[in-house]
Amino acid sequence: MTDERGIPRREFLKSAVAIGGTAAFSACLGREGVDVPIGPDNFSSYPQRQHAWNEALPRDDHGNVVAPNHRVLLYLNYRREGQPNGDDRDQVETALRGIEHAYERSGDGLLLTVSYSPAYFDRFDESLPEGVDLTDPEALAPFEDPDLDTPDAVVHLASNTAQVVLGAEEALKGNKSTLNGVEQPDATLTDVFAVADRRTGFVGDGLPAENADDAKGVPADKVSENAPLFMGFKSGFKKNQASEDRVTIQSGPFTGATTQHISKLQLNLNQWYNQDDRWQREAKMFCPYHAENDVIEGAGDNLGTSSKIDDCRPTDETAREMGVVGHSQKSARARDDDDSPLILRRDFDSTDDGAASLHFLALQRRITDFVDTREAMNGTDITEQSAVGQRNNNGILQYIRTERRGNFLVPPRSLRSLPPAQPAGDAQEVTHESS
Known part of the structure; x- marks a missing residue:
């Protein structure tokens, strides 16, 4: 849809989210x-799990969760030295x-999470509980050197509605006294935190093609509509995908x-689209079996509720005989004893920055689960027993460059505002004066 100003509506909305501010x-x-x-006026019906988004989101015809179109990530630093105080917790x-x-x-309204880094928890005398696996970020492949x-x-x-993520952001910064007809409190997030970085993005059918002109290195008319x-x-x-239960800390x-x-991944789309043909893209994203047997139609909507990796031949066998392995084929090897994936993407x-990239956001019960999944994606074991290279013909590794990595804890809702490292009692029982 194009209005009288000649700018496609969805392209404008994506650009507005990227720019941000009250004018946008x-x-x-x-x-x-x-x-x-x-x-609501009362939030007692809201789930304790901040990350429990799936029930609030629509499904496609196959039952897959449809992700919110518009995203904003606000990276924040606490303004005080030392441990947070009660006033700051209440203000947040x-x-x-x-x-x-x-x-x-x-999905059309607002979904949000607040998460905290290992650096935040370092300010406390106590360590995180033994059951919380939150390690410092690090490079996860021998060929990457990301900023941490x-x-x-x-x-x-997150929202399907651009004005929602923008309005929420501006209200948190104290720039909106009324939001959607609702008076906002005097308390602002930026009284307690300084914004260190702002990252934005989009996902959804047609959005990448509509916004390809905004980024250098995206071949014209190559991204499917x-x-x-x-x-x-x-x-x-x-x-x-792992279920929300699978990625939740249970005790x-x-x-x-x-x-x-x-992680922020820079994408080499010129090489992806201009050097490789459709067969190679299918083989490297999924597996050679899919490419050989025309399993995938278009973007893959016909696949239903899975990428059908079980139909692929064993990864090591594929590598030796075909000289190429698929990204999904490798990653699917990272599963638990119940055959569940370990991460929820x-x-x-x-x-952002005028270049095509992917903000790879993954939820998992332990950071180790992500590390294990990334190890499977690296396919180092495959390269040692076949002609598959460290990056070449090794899934999509040659088309992505990891620029940044960060690890965070998404606490339960009752602890989302400046949590201590060792909360007293059960998380379900913690309340705030502002409740």
Whole structure:
């Protein structure tokens, strides 16, 4: 849809989210033409698990969760030295509840999480409980040298409605006294935190193609009009994702929490589309069997609830006989004893800094689960017994460059506002004065 200004509506909305600010928010109000219901006065029905988004999101025809289109990541540093105090905790919680009052918790409304880094927890005398596996970020392959993100916290805002993520962000910064007709509290997030970085992005059918012109290195007219991601294929199949239960910490003072890894991956789309043909892209994203047997139609909607990796031949056999292995084929080897994937992906594309990239956001019970999944993706064992290279013909490794990595803990809702390292009692029982 193009309006009288000649700019496609969805392209404008994505650009507005990337730019941010009150002017972009006001512009979205005039372009989206949607009414988002306000949130409740009482949040007792909200799940303790901040990351429990799936029930609030729509499904496609196959039952796969449809990810929110628009995203903002706010990287934050606590303004005080030492341990947080009660006043700051109450201020953060009050600010968060302000935007939750303004927008309902849904795909078209607002979904959010607040997470904390190992650097944040280093300020406490006590260590995190033994059951919380939150390690410092590090390079996870011999060929990468990423910058390591160590802010104190990250707020993840998500919605199908651009004005929602922009409005929520501006209210948290104290730039909106009224949001969606709801008066906002005087308390602001930025009174307690300084914004260290802001990252944005999008995911959804057609959005990458509509925004390809915003990024250098994206071949003209090569990204499918139906693809939800820059590399042309869908992801997030139900059977290839860990469940929210699987990624949730099950015991201890952080019961209901999860860990989160966020990496920024630069994409080499010129090589992906211009050097490789469709057969190679299918073989490297999924597996050679899929390419040989025309398993995938378009972006892969026909695959249903899984990428059908079980149909592929064993990875080591494929590597020896074909000289190429698929990304999904390798990654699927990282499963638990119940044959469940270890991570729940909520990643999205971006044109931040004028380049095509992917913010790879993964949730898992332990950071070790992500490390194990990445090890499977690296395929080092495969390279040692075949002609597959360290990166060449090794899934999609030659087309991505890891620029940044960060690890975080997403505490339960009752501990989301400046949590201590060792909460007293069960997480379910913790309350705030602002409740």
